[in-house]
Amino acid sequence: MSSIYQHFRKEEKEFIDQVLGWKSDVELMYAQKLTDFLDPRQRFILESLIGSTGDILVSFAGGEGAERKRALIYPSYYSPTQEDFQLQLLEIVYPSKFVHVEHKHVLGSIMALGVKREKFGDILFTDEMLQLVVAKELSSFMMMNFTQIGKSSIKVNEISWDQYLPSNEKWQERFVTLSSLRLDVVMAGVLNLSRQKAKLLIQAGKVKVNFREVDNTSFECAEGDMLSVRGLGRCRIGEIEGKTKKDKWRLNMYILGG
Structure with missing residues (x-):
């Protein structure tokens, strides 16, 4: 077991143990495991530990080009669907003609509600539109409680994935x-x-x-x-x-x- 840890950072041991626990549960229960949203490094660790050719596999979803995604760990005989990832796309309506909103303003306002960062994914912007990817179980809470960004009133609506705004960032x-x-x-x-x-x-x-x-x-x-x-x-x-x-x-x- 110690040979696994030597390939990663000391501070990542807790997450590695969590991943190994997820893998063990899937092996024992023959049932899929859905995670919270993971950052790119966490996904790299998860993929490294699960592998891509064994009896247990992993897939990710969170939107095209997303930085933060949920992972589904599952037996190799299972075929995941989009519904398995339990994602909800939200539209945040705000007075874009009068208020300048940045990523940090949205993130700070959500965190102020006591929402853990791993429960929501990317915050997506265009000139006049703002979207948020969340875990489906968080959607109702966000629509009821996420009513302001700074001093500006907002409204949050559930929308379908065909309205998703893929990132226009050019890597x-x-x-x-x-x-x-x-x-x-x-x-x-x-x-x-x-x-x-x-x-x-x-x-x-x-x-x-x-x-x-x-x-x-x-x-x-x-x-x-x-x-x-x-x-x-x-x-x-x-x-x-x-x-x-x-x-x-x-x-x-x-x-x-x-």
Whole structure:
């Protein structure tokens, strides 16, 4: 068992144990297990532990191009449907002509209601429309209680998935070669910053890894990590292909501009 943990971070042990528990339950009960919304790194861990060819499989859903998705773990003989993921798409109606609303305003207002972050998925914007993906069991609560963003009154409606607004974000795939997987090195190499600039941003609390602030410049990055830098954009680590002949790491990155 300890050999499993060595492939991941120490702070991820609790989630690894949870995944192994889910897998064991599915094996014993021959029934599917639906999770809350998971971030990209959690999905990477889950896929790594479940695998793709055994008696237990995993699928994800949360909307096209979504960052946060629910996972369904199930016996290989089962064929999942969209309904299995128990997702609800909500439309948030607000006075868009008079009020400027950003992602952080919506997120803060939802969290202020006491809703746990893992119970809802992506927040989707266009110029005049705002949508939210939630666990179906949360839908009625949101329609009754989510009535304001800041000082602006809003109305929340359930809508069908054929009205879903896929993200218009354009991610660019890029291969990079880096001297190490330290956070400051990855940031500098991917975002075309100096190493010193990257360190200052990290130490100033402007960098998040998997949606959590990290102020340690030597933090070791890994596959599936989502990095975001305030004002500069986001990037996600795809596959770490290993080292080159010159002992440098070769990474497959997905980059979104700020």
